[in-house]
Amino acid sequence: MRVAEVIINRPAKKMNSPFSYAVPPHLGEIAPGTRVAVPLGRTKEEGILIGYRDLAEAPTYEIKPIQAVLDKDPWFTSEMLSTAKKLSKYYLCALSEALSLFTIDKKQLKSYERPKEQWLVVQPWFQPEHIPMKRKRQRELGFYLQELGTASVHSLQKDGFTLPVIKQVMTYEGIIVEERYTQTKTKFNACVVKELPLTEEQQQCYEPIKRAVTTCTADTFLLHGVTGSGKTQIYMKAASECLANDRIAIVLVPEIMLTNQIVTRFVEAFGDEVVVFHSKLTISERYNNWERLRRKDSHIIIGARSAIFAPTDDIGLIIVDEEHDTSYKQEDMIRYHARKVAKWRSEANHCPLILGSATPSIESYYLAMQGIYRLLELKHRIFHQPLPKVQIIDMKEEMMYGNYSVFSGAMSHLIRQTLGNKEQMIILLNRRGYSTFVMCRECGEPIKCPHCDVAMVYHQSGEALRCHYCEYHEPVPRVCPHCGSQKIKFFGSGTQKVEEELQRNFPKARIARLDQDVTTKKGQGEQILADFGAGQYDILLGTQMVAKGHDFKGVTAVGVLTADSVLNIPLYSASERTFDLLTQVAGRAGRSNGKGQVVIQTYNPLHYAIIKSKAHDYIGFYKEEIQAREMLGYPPLGAMIHFRIQHKDKAKAMAIAEKIVNALEVFLVPGELDIMGPYEEGIKKVRDLYRVAIMVRGNDLKSIKDFIYNSWIFTQEGLHIDVDPV
CATH class of the missing domain: 3.40.50.300 (P-loop containing nucleotide triphosphate hydrolases)
Incomplete structure (x- = not known):
């Protein structure tokens, strides 16, 4: 018996293994990577079909059938499925969480069909002069349509005709209404490609990149260029070569606010070829951009770290600008590093990866020194x-x-x-803030957040103390909550206070x-x-x-x-x-x-x-x-995993941590793999949860990661695992 293997689309590590479902004949052959609706207990859930397996004999239990297919075509390509599996095992997160990174709309059980719109098509026998004179706007629209031949409802509304008028004209003989796929648009003007002249030094760096783009070679280039040396021009030249080969280029920038600046430069050169991916886009904007890439109306994606998960295939170039920036590391939920994912997608798509920075990460420069990455250098600013x-x-x-x-x-x-x-x-x-902390001069105690083990920051706007961890806020106390003294003093300077001093002095x-x-x-x-x-x-x-x-x-x-x-x-x-x-x-x-x-x-x-x-x-x-x-065994000369256990009861958090340490001690090899902890973190409590930590450090952590992935540790509640902390 052949059954489908389905991952339930829930961020629950206890459901990390695939569930088996039967495929009803009326659904036909469902391709791997397709989202499906399946029964789970008494509920209906969304799942991702990741493959099939044959059962040697009929099971003694009932295998429930898949209820519906949510995608007309598979959402996940084979490369996206394999990258998600790598990410799940490397960063010790649930496979459903890794797969969700590639999805655009997080709503469950929702099908996505290419957007359609209505078009009015004029037939030869249509006679607008027969529309009664008293129906002035309908008559105007009739003659306008006769002149155009065909037009969409949306375009007619933009031209000033109301929807009731348009719907009435639809009923006349000689007008046929068709459903057509919407022609998606970007926010940019038509393509105006400009020449990108390079200096001699830039050209020397660009030549090996160009060869890798044209030959579809998965080389990783570390472009080390001083600030102002023109790294962006090399990115744009490489992207132009990628377009010439009809492949997709992904350009990552560390911050959303940086996106606008680099988008402007790319749009000046490539116009409508550019789409933007970042976390602040609306769902419709995300679908629109994905649709443009899928149809290859556009070939360049620019965005923050989430853009590396653009659900597209045929990637011909990946660029990570300011590759050293810690913003590329996701610090909550799924703690991945976009640079690592970029490397995986580069290898899977047989395309070059460019890591650019004036201050490369120690890890990237070390790999370049080992000959694993190819080092390219821009030692001078443009025009020297x-x-x-x-x-x-x-x-x-x-x-x-x-x-x-x-x-x-x-x-x-x-x-x-x-x-x-x-x-x-x-x-x-x-x-940020006005004063970095508020302290009593009598007892020396700072005013701390009642929910977090941190001093609150004074913000002049609202005249309140605010916690930057949980956003709790309260008025500045008139007396010290510890000793009752009225000697409350503000210490340190935040951006608000410095702004005030600048305005006073200048x-x-x-x-x-x-x-x-x-x-x-x-x-x-x-x-x-x-x-x-x-x-x-x-x-x-x-x-x-x-x-x-x-x-x-x-x-x-x-x-x-x-x-x-x-x-x-x-x-x-x-x-x-x-x-x-x-x-x-x-x-x-x-x-x-x-x-x-x-x-x-x-x-x-x-x-x-x-x-x-x-x-x-x-x-x-x-x-x-x-x-x-090297002396301390820190990355890149060693690997690290940070475990954080959070619990409302400090003793229980410590007990869970000790249990984890006991389970991992079998891997302990002094000098090769060390386990530090459990210990209280520097900030002992955040949002009323106590935090206890464990650090594992060693030369090779693959075996211990495989053990964790398949053990009870993986599903321990209150545990957050950070592989390769930065």
């Missing part, structure tokens, strides 16, 4: 513009000289100079702030960036949003207020993140005609991440960082 001059300011010395302001003397001078020259400046402060400056507090509305962040690019603001102040990939011609100066904010995070990658952030934000200065100047304020001026960022010395930083990681 100099890299900005960077000045490091020790804030401990500023305090010794009595300057307790958030601005050092050098920073204040640079702001005045930039404003005086009528140029623009970016200021980075990686802390009253004529036009200042824009860019952080999560001002980008809650759709399109608000993009508008701020567009206005700044158009010269409507003198200073752009913000969190790390302002550091990534922006190309503003008028920016000649950059200021970093607290370079240590990332450096002090207890992560093995803290130095790398600091170097990346400082180098990237410094690279925003002096990209056009003016010479760039950068001032970086720090309390740790001798740290190698800060020293090397001053010199724009990626190679020097890499050598120090890889040496430190």
Whole structure:
């Protein structure tokens, strides 16, 4: 007996194995990758048919039949199914969760049919002059249709005819109504492909990429180019070659707000060939874009990390811009890394993968040094513009000289100079809010969130304390909740407070702030960036949003207020993140005609991440960082899995963690595979759930991952597994 293997489309690890169903004869042959409706207990569920198997003998239990087929054609290609299976086993998530990443609409049991619309087709015997004169609009529409020959209801409505008038004309003899598939559109103008001239250095980097695109070779290229060296031009040239071969190009950018800038550049060259994928699109926009790709009306996808799951085949090129960026790692639910998925899809589609960055991830550069990736280098800015001059300011010395302001003397001078020259400046402060914490001067206790083990941040708008983990908020207390003292004091500076100080010290400056507090509305962040690019603001102040990939011609100066904010995070990658952030934000200065100047304020001026960022010395930083990681067995010289157990009862969380450690100890090999924990996390409680952690570190974790995937650990409630934490 032959049965269908169906994965139930529920994010439940206990249902990770496929269920067997019979295929009724009236449904015919259902191809793998098709979504189906199946009975499960007393309910009806959506499932994905992933294959078939033959039973050696008839089972003793009833095999229920598939109830309906939801897709006219399979939604999942064989490549998408195999990539989802890889992702499920590598990142230790349910296969249904991995498959859901490729779907556009998360609603269950919903069929998708290509959108159709009604068209009015005029026959030779249609006589609009027979329409009564008193029906003026119907008569006008009749003659208009006779002139056109055919038109859609939608286009007629756009031309000013109301739906009741159109429906009445449909009833006249000589008018036939047809159902036709909607011709999907993008938001962009028709294709206007322009020549993309490359410098000699760019051409040398492009040639091997071009060969890989034309020969359908799954090479991985690490394009290491200093800020402003023209990596985007190489991306566009490679995409043009991909189009010439009638294949799909996927371009990933780390942030949605960056999408608009790179989309604009691609649209200028490729027009209607471009579609956009990101999490803020409506369902209809997603379907529209997928339909264009499926029919190959468009060939270029641009978007944030979720765009790597575009449900399309025949991929001819994948580009990951700013490949070092931690935004490519999904930090909740399914904790995948888009760069890893891009590698899998590149191999499956036999197409090249370009990883581009001015500060490549340590992992990517290490693989390039091992010859696994092909290293391509752009060592100079376009037209050989100099890299900005960077000045490091020790804030401990500023305090010794009595300057307790958030601005050092050098920073204040640079702001005045930039404003005086009528140029623009970016200021980075990686802390939002007004004051970073509120503390009682009597007992020394900060005001903490009652649901999380963190100090709340004061936000001037609303005059409230807010938790950045659970968004709990409350008014600022008049007395200390710990000791009853009235000596409540605000400490630290967030972007709101710095904005206020900038306005007080530089009253004529036009200042824009860019952080999560001002980008809650759709399109608000993009508008701020567009206005700044158009010269409507003198200073752009913000969190790390302002550091990534922006190309503003008028920016000649950059200021970093607290370079240590990332450096002090207890992560093995803290130095790398600091170097990346400082180098990237410094690279925003002096990209056009003016010479760039950068001032970086720090309390740790001798740290190698800060020293090397001053010199724009990626190679020097890499050598120090890889040496430190080699000594400690950190990635890329070792692999890691982080386990977080969350429970309302701290003792129960610890007991579950200890049980997991006991089960994994059979794999323990000192020096090759180590298990650390269980231990309380730095932030012990979030949203009333206590957090206990385990870290597994080793040279090869495949065996232990296979064990976890098939054991009770995989289905343990309250357990979150993060493979390759960053």
